[in-house]
Amino acid sequence: MDRMLKEYFLDKDELQTFVQRLIGKYEVLGMKLEDGELKYSRINSVDELRLPSSHRPLVPPKKWFYPERETLFTYRISRGRVKIEDSLKKLLTMKRIFFGMRPCDVRSLHILDKILLGRFHDPYYGIRRENTLIIELTCNEPAEYCFCTMVGGGPYVEDGCDVIFTRISEGFLVETRTVNGAKLIENNKDIFRKAREEEIIERNEIIARAYSKIEAKCVDLERLYNTLVRIYDSDMWNDYSEKCFSCGKCNFICPTCHCFDIYDEVDANLSSGARVRIWDSCHFLSFTRVAGGIVFRRERTSRVKQRIYHKLCYSIDEIGEISCVGCGRCIEVCPSKIDVREIIAKLEG
Structure with missing residues (x-):
């Protein structure tokens, strides 16, 4: 620019x-x-x-x-x-x-x-x-x-x-x-x-x-990244997954989530149709379903981790910065009130 x-x-x-x-x-x-x-x-x-x-x-x-x-x-x-x-x-x-x-x-x-x-x-x-x-x-x-x-x-x-x-x-x-x-x-x-x-x-x-x-103070993002790498198999993710309904609200309301699915709509006469793209959610069981009915993230814990790690860890590897902007929308809409601020604070502590 x-x-x-x-x-x-x-x-x-x-x-x-x-x-x-x-x-x-x-x-x-x-x-x-x-x-x-x-x-x-x-x-x-x-x-x-x-x-x-x-x-x-x-x-x-x-x-x-x-x-x-x-x-x-x-x-x-x-x-x-x-x-x-x-x-x-x-x-x-x-x-x-x-x-x-x-x-x-x-x-x-x-x-x-x-x-x-x-x-x-x-x-x-x-x-x-x-x-x-x-x-x-x-x-x-x-x-x-x-x-x-x-x-x-x-x-x-x-x-x-x-x-x-x-x-x-x-x-x-x-x-x-x-x-x-x-x-x-x-x-x-x-x-x-x-x-x-x-x-x-x-x-x-x-x-x-x-x-x-704004009460939330800036965290050391490099330290946060290293902590996430270290505690990938921690039991704390089971605690959060027990609260999660896998409804996908946090994904759809997030300003940076961008995962999608593509399908074809074909008219009944088979002579015309359209290719359509729709938003998708990494919290959905179907998100990682592939041919043969195999689902790579069948356990809810793995899906909860995927969202947090993508925002705070994988994005740094992909684009050089985290992909959470701190808007708080995910906290506002979550039916279980899972609070990413608490997760970050816990990781920092």
């Missing part, structure tokens, strides 16, 4: 003007209330957009880049010839702005980029990512389940976004992080001005307070 670091100020009274301009040019995604719940969704009018000082939607932004169900291509057989239509064509003209993404979710995209745009390139994810400009919204206040600082993140992150908005007393301190972000602000320079020193200081103080309010 090309860097273009500048700091601006946007008056709170000009926010609506800015958002309205974006809606006129882009498909805008952001936080809005739907059925009383805060969700990442399409923003069709200025009044729908929510930019709270705290809280993050329960469902992460992953689905807007990596849908839970996606048709990869369709095919039709006519007179002995097969015609295939790739769904990539429909994505090429996409032009989106994601306004108000939380720092933990920005970091999750940074991790997914390494996974899905690395050694194995996912073109469907890649096009959506390339055609979406990300505006991060700093967390002024931590939420109940946040532990981003424990895993090397925080209420403000600099990598993975194009622009950062931080709410201050009279408006927003706005930072451009990429060339595309700088162009966006430059194209609206009539409502932005250069940030003053006192506004930058206020932003810095807000971020420092937010860090201090």
Whole structure:
């Protein structure tokens, strides 16, 4: 990502003007209330957009880049010839702005980029990512389940976004992080001005307070890795597996889980069909089932370990960092209240 670091100020009274301009040019995604719940969704009018000082939607932004169900291509057989239509064509003209993404979710995209745009390139994810400009919204206040600082993140992150908005007393301190972000602000320079020193200081103080309010302190990730390697056969994993229902909620709500299954849908006339990709869960018994009915992780303990080890250990080997961003969603939805913060603390102790 090309860097273009500048700091601006946007008056709170000009926010609506800015958002309205974006809606006129882009498909805008952001936080809005739907059925009383805060969700990442399409923003069709200025009044729908929510930019709270705290809280993050329960469902992460992953689905807007990596849908839970996606048709990869369709095919039709006519007179002995097969015609295939790739769904990539429909994505090429996409032009989106994601306004108000939380720092933990920005970091999750940074991790997914390494996974899905690395050694194995996912073109469907890649096009959506390339055609979406990300505006991060700093967390002024931590939420109940946040532990981003424990895993090397925080209420403000600099990598993975194009622009950062931080709410201050009279408006927003706005930072451009990429060339595309700088162009966006430059194209609206009539409502932005250069940030003053006192506004930058206020932003810095807000971020420092937010860090201090998060109880989870950063752990030594190298030490954690070595501990996990050493205790792979520990009985502690049996204790956690006894609580686990293997429901897969933690996987589906996680902003970085990316495992999938692929199947073909064939019409009754056998002349047309589609290849479909859906999310999958390493907690499911069927996840490691292969030909002959063999299941490599039949015991629940092995599946519980797989998720924890993939997040905190295997990811370091694969992409150079852990794949947990500390958003706390898995803790929030787990019916048994298995708490990854407790697991990490236990490993640290």
